[in-house]
Amino acid sequence: MLSPRVSVVIPAFNAAATLADTLDAVRDQSVADLEVIVVDDGSTDDTRGIALRYASQDRRFRCISVPNGGVASARNTGIAAARAPYVAPLDADDLWHPDKTARQLAVLMARAEVSMVYCSRRNVDAQGRVLKTISKATLSGWACHRMTAFNAVGNGSAIMFRKADALRAGGYDTRLRQQGVQGSEDYLLQIRLAAMGQVAVDGDYLVGYRKSANAMSNDDAGMLRSRMAALRIVADELPELAATARATYKRCQFILALKHLAAGNWGKGLPQAADWARGINPKLVGDSLGYLQHRRRTRDPVAIASEPGRPFGTYRCNEAPEEGTSGYLERMLAELEPLDLAYGVGRAAAQSLTG
Structure with missing residues (x-):
């Protein structure tokens, strides 16, 4: 394929147990003119062998092997190698609805002001069975303040962006791994993209997010440390935020x-x-207590799905939505929305002056 429209970038480290299911989900996408770049990040299992078998059967697939450098470095390698103008990152254990790529591609092609589009997700187990349907994604427009305060996307497989924008944002930040706190690379890039343009959302459930026992995201204390390191970078390098x-x-x-x-x-x-x-001031005390209550409400890793044990692939993308968010989160986002609107006005004024 000479000119794919979308490059799917899959960092993979010892992902042999799930990689085939993930690659099948990509192969089943309704968009045919895509390329799939598996970045074997120094795996010691059959990750590379699986990727090469798919590449031998489908010319859209290819495998790049690199010494282990962490998920951010692997994603950056894939983005650098991408031939398409649009990039869709996908973790090597996650799943996609067949129309995920097509729907997000249509948004980015139609709306030049959008720097990133994302979607809702369902959590799935090791066998791809739905465990929990997460509240429907709704945050959109100018949203960099709200996305700094709240990780609205929640996983690395739900977004699509332009390659040029990702490169302008500096790609995925490798400093978190260097500091021993990797895990929030997605969150940090999403904030940078949201500061560059508007965010679009497809509220339907287009991603199956794997929740395995040894997943990085299950280390709550580790993820908090990673989030805090990412926020320090935002505070230092994005003064508006x-x-x-x-x-x-x-x-x-x-x-x-x-x-x-x-x-x-x-x-x-x-x-x-x-x-x-x-x-600390009284408002920050109240915010911290409110955040604690919000986490207690939402952090349950496993909840009864609408039909327990049902595979992700058997759900329609708009089936059995989970509506609503916690009252604390709604109030916090409402407080920050005027800052986002003002930020958008400022960006528009700056662009009009510079042409």
Whole structure:
């Protein structure tokens, strides 16, 4: 294929148990003119062999093998190698609805002001059976403040963006792994993209997000540390979002301190709690308590699906939606929406001056 419209980038490290299912989901996409780049990130299992078998059967597939450098580095390798103007990242254990690529591609092709489009997801188990349907995605428009405060996308397989925008944003940030806190690379890139343009959402459930026992996302304390490291980068490098990033950092720090203290790890918990309390004001105390209540409501990793044990692929994309969010989250997003609207007005004015 000389000119694919979409490059699907799949970082894969020891993903032999799930990679074939993921590649089947890509092969079944209704968009035919795509390329699939599997970046074998120094795997020691049959990940490379599986990718090469698919490449031998379908010329749209190819495999790039690199020494292990982490998920951000692997994704950047795939983006650099992409031949299409649009990129859809996909984790090596996740699933897609057959129309996922087509629907998101149509949005980006029609709307030049959009820098990223995302969709809703269902959590699935190791066998691809739906565990939980997440609240329907709704956040859209100018949304960089709200996306800093709330990880609206929630996974790395739900988005599509232009290759040029990803390169302009610096790609996925490898500094998190260098600091020993990888996991929030998706969140950080999504914030950068949201600062570059508007966000579009397809509220239907186009992604099956795998929740395996050893998944990085199951390490809640580790993910909080990673989120806080990402927020420090946002505060340092995106001055327009610094205040929102610092407030979000405080909420995460509060939860992390409670986790350490509840586990009896006073050596980590007390310093975190003391740092959280330094310079705290009543609103930030209320925000932290509200965030705690929100997490208790939403963090249950497994819930009864509408039909327990039913495979993701048997669901229609708009079937059995989970509506609504917590009251705390709704209030927080409503408070930040004027900042996003003002940011959008400022961007438009700056563009009109520069042509």
